[in-house]
Amino acid sequence: MVILSLVSCSVSLFSPPISLRLHLPRVTSLYSHGSFPASSFKTELRPLLVCCLDRRDTALIHRCNCLTSTVDGQTQIESLFSLFRDIGFAEEETVMILAKNPDVKSTPLDKISARVASLQSLKLDGFALQGLIAKCPTLLTSEELDLVITFLADELEGRLDPELVERILAVSDTSFLLSFNQKVRLLIHHGIPKEKISHVLSKVYLSKLMYQKSVEDIERLISYLEPFGGIGIIARRPVILNSDLDTQLIPRVEFIRNLSGEDDFATGTVLRRLPAILSYSVDHMNSHVEFLKSFAGLTSEQVFKIVHVFPNVISTSKERKLRPRIEFLKECGFDSPGMFKFLSKAPLFLALSEDNLSHKLGLLVKIGYKHRTKELAFAMGAVTRTSSDNMQRVIGLYLSYGLSLEDILAMSTKHPQVLQYNHSSLEEKLEYLIEYMGREVEELLAFPAFLGYKLDSRIKHRYEEKLKSRGENMSLNKLLTVSAERFSKTADTSVEVICL
DSSP, X not given: OHHHHHEEEOOOXXXXXXXXXXXXXXXXXXXXXXXXXXXXXXXXXXXXXXXXXXXTOHHHXXXXXXXXXXXXXXXXXXXXXXHHHHHTOOHHHHHHHHHHOTHHHHSOHHHHHHHHHHXXXXXXXXXXXXXXXXXXXXXXXXXXXXXXXXXIXXXXXXXXXXHHHHHHHOOSOTTHHHHHXXXXXXXXXXXXXXXXXXXXXXXXXXXXXXXXXXXXXXXXXXXXXXXXXXXXXXXXXXXXXXXXXXXXXXXXXXXXXXXXXXXXXXXXXXXXXXXXXXXXXXHHHHHHHXXXXXXXXXXXXXXXHHHHHOXXXXXXXXXXXXXXXXXXXXXXXXXXXXXXXXXXXXXXGGTSOHHHXXXXXXXXXXXXXOTTOHHXXXXXXXXXXXXXXXXXXXXXXXXXXXXXXXXXXXXXXXOGGGGTSOHHHHHHHXXXXXXXXXXXXXXXXXXXXXXXXXXXXXXXXXXXXXXXXXXXXXOHHHHHHSOHHHHHHHXXXXXXXXXX
């Protein structure tokens, strides 16, 4: 009865049928019919139709084959809608995805499901997975992606952040992903640890790395930088991978190398200390060098020595920082040789903010330093590596232990570092000096360098050793400055005398 409702044929015994009319209800209702399950449609309907027809009508049989293909296609579509619904797509969104990548409809459902599962194994889920599929539906059918997913999951052990994986896979042409595998393997081969690959890749322009850089380009770049630190420089400044070797990196490295007197080791030191220096053009670097030579009266060799200890001088604004700082040193009475000596020891002076320096300058004047003096400049140089807040606490700590502003001035003039020590460790040393050693705080005026020695390994150790030999009255200077070998001999001799 079901077959009669489905198929109505007009067949002549003497001539081939002229037409075949098929009356099909909706596929979903057909599947829901208890006596006609979807799984038996192909095996039951097609033989019956063929038996009813003249075997000579091959065209008619072809039409029946089309009928089964249509039903199979409809099954695939419904299964895809169900799969995409589980991911989180609405029906209209699924329609758009199928329109953008029609291959999804003809790809076996198990392959589509496996591809989705593999994407989820890379920690892509929820909105991230939806956004990636919507943007690049070709990822569901691309054969190249299998190799990439295997690489990310197995060789890189799933170390990449999901956001980075999303950026990597969001390409318009998945064939570029194959070279991506090679490029990452190359970086690992040259020494970048797998645990740092995620950091490196997150800092580069991935599209430029994948589309514009060949494996050979990257190999040449690494080889060129090898004498100067190579892969270590790239690990600290991954964006270097996006630079053009011939037009950018080589001219910039050669400029620094020429300034160093063609010293590869010294050049490498500069690059390792500040890999970002390679982001500045030759014109930019040259303008800073020429400014220091003309305005400060330095030689090329002296400029490089300053760059060697503080490469950030190349990134410092000439007009806002370099010019006023050099003018300040000139006002304090420095000539070119003196200026070079000062900047070699305190190059950070050139880069600190105006607020930072003005606050420290105010504190130095408060304790008694005079304007436009070399003593003030040296004190400024000594406190460049401490914060103004710590410096203020240090001064307050000295005052709380009974020292006057004049005493602090005398100490810092003799040993400028006393204003830059960490206030917490400084308090521990002062407490030990007074409470445990039984000394007066005024002894620091004669030997302020005491505050620069390590409390446990130097001060406590030597004081306790001297206690054993009854040498507790030894001056702070003699206690701490004598060599370790001589100190040991002195302690041993004293113990022998006591024993006798």
